[in-house]
Amino acid sequence: MIEARDVTLSFGETPALRGATLTVAEGEILAVMGPSGSGKSTLLHCLAGILVPDTGEIHFAGQRIDTLDEGARSALRRDRFGFVFQFGQLVPELTAVENVALPLLLAGTRRRTAVAEAASWFARLDLDGLQGRRSGELSGGQAQRVALARGLVAKPRVLFADEPTGSLDSLTGEHVMDLLVGAAREQGTTVVVVTHEARVAAYADREVIVRDGTVTTAVLA
Numbered sequence: 001m002i003e004a005r006d007v008t009l010s011f012g013e014t015p016a017l018r019g020a021t022l023t024v025a026e027g028e029i030l031a032v033m034g035p036s037g038s039g040k041s042t043l044l045h046c047l048a049g050i051l052v053p054d055t056g057e058i059h060f061a062g063q064r065i066d067t068l069d070e071g072a073r074s075a076l077r078r079d080r081f082g083f084v085f086q087f088g089q090l091v092p093e094l095t096a097v098e099n100v101a102l103p104l105l106l107a108g109t110r111r112r113t114a115v116a117e118a119a120s121w122f123a124r125l126d127l128d129g130l131q132g133r134r135s136g137e138l139s140g141g142q143a144q145r146v147a148l149a150r151g152l153v154a155k156p157r158v159l160f161a162d163e164p165t166g167s168l169d170s171l172t173g174e175h176v177m178d179l180l181v182g183a184a185r186e187q188g189t190t191v192v193v194v195t196h197e198a199r200v201a202a203y204a205d206r207e208v209i210v211r212d213g214t215v216t217t218a219v220l221a
């Protein structure tokens with residue numbers, strides 16, 4: 001479904017990726033682990049077409065995407081990918097249900113349909129009654145579940161999650177992962193989740209480690 005081939009990327013003098021190669025199968029839930037600063041987020045951003053590698057290739061569904069221009073990559077992100085970040089990053093001016101509806105509205109769905117579709121996620125993610133709240137009126141775990149609904153509402157082919165439980169206590173984090181994995185499996189979404197928590201990685205089908213900008217396969221002890 002998605003592949004990085006021998007990807008390198010430096011920020012000025014700082015090499016972040018030095019020949020990263022990775023293949024993610026369709027429907028797979030992959031955990032990307034590794035020490036701080038090893039290149040995990042940079043790799044995720046390359047796979048998602050946010051960053052363009054200096055050298056190497058990124059392929060999605062058989063298509064090379066790193067050579068697309070910014071407009072085409074942006075359309076790809078909007079139409080095919082979903083995102084969840086560490087601190088939800090909900091739009092504070094919008095209600096929870098409007099936040100969830102956003103990807104559908106951006107894709108051209110009519111407002112009434114988008115809001116109805118968004119609302120259907122609230123019961124599913126234990127968010128009943130919170131549709132009208134703004135992000136400042138939600139707990140961390142609630143906000144993260146709203147962000148998860150927003151990441152999945154447009155039925156993306158791939159969900160990219162960067163430390164989705166990083167701001168939560170471990171119990172709340174497990175609840176979010178439980179819901180994330182359940183919803184992704186239900187709709188056949190491929191998931192790439194960056195995490196430093198073994199408890200979170202345990203939800204994945206497979207785990208890889210990024211070390212010094214390269215990807216190594218986790219070896220079971």
Ligand SMILES: Nc1ncnc2c1ncn2[C@@H]1O[C@H](COP(=O)(O)OP(=O)(O)OP(=O)(O)O)[C@@H](O)[C@H]1O
Nearest residue numbers: 011014015016034035036037038039040041042043
């Ligand atoms: N925008 C940027 N500008 C300059 N250097 C950057 C930038 N983003 C990342 N880096 C550097 O690239 C390297 C890899 O960073 P990256 O964020 O990918 O690591 P990470 O494994 O995700 O780390 P963490 O677990 O701490 O989030 C680090 O040395 C980092 O300082």
